[in-house]
Amino acid sequence: AQSVTQPDARVTVSEGASLQLRCKYSYSATPYLFWYVQYPRQGLQLLLKYYSGDPVVQGVNSFEAEFSKSNSSFHLQKASVHWSDSAVYFCALSIGNSGTYQRFGTGTKLQVVP
Template identity: 85%
Template sequence: AQSVTQPDARVTVSEGASLQLRCKYSYSGTPYLFWYVQYPRQGLQLLLKYYSGDPVVQGVNGFEAEFIKSNSSFHLRKASVHWSDSAVYFCAVSASSNNRIFFGDGTQLVVKP
């Protein structure tokens, strides 16, 4: 079975600083990996996805993530955060063998002005 661990429940950074949100997954096969963002009182929006190929994938609004198979990780990065990036970020994993996505518990990002 698949599972996802997001070790940081809350991350606070200053506007303009760089960001890394950590994600580790558990799955023995080839995973499909996702990052979602949730703004207050809204549904989850897909930020980026990794299926295969280049392990560094680009998403919207300057976000990127790197798939490191040896470390079972898929950390999210951004070079310079903006106050509007404050939200909850979810890492998720899926397998080709089922129709399920397994989500981490989320990391709340707070960007200080």
């Protein structure tokens, strides 16, 4: 069955520290993978995406993610977080063909503290 797992419901990091948010997926075919961010009272915004090719993908605001087929993972990383990065982050897997939808993880709430 297709699924996305984000094992960490909450992550707290100090401003300026590095960050990794974990995402594991389960999908038998070639995955299209995404990370989205949701700020309070807003919709989701795309951070980055992976379709194929280089397993390390760059996104907005210096975020990057690494795709690992062997580990079925797509972890999100940032070298130095800022307080404005505090938000909820969703990993998503696109499944099926035209007209079907993305399956989202449960989200990780990131809090950046001084």
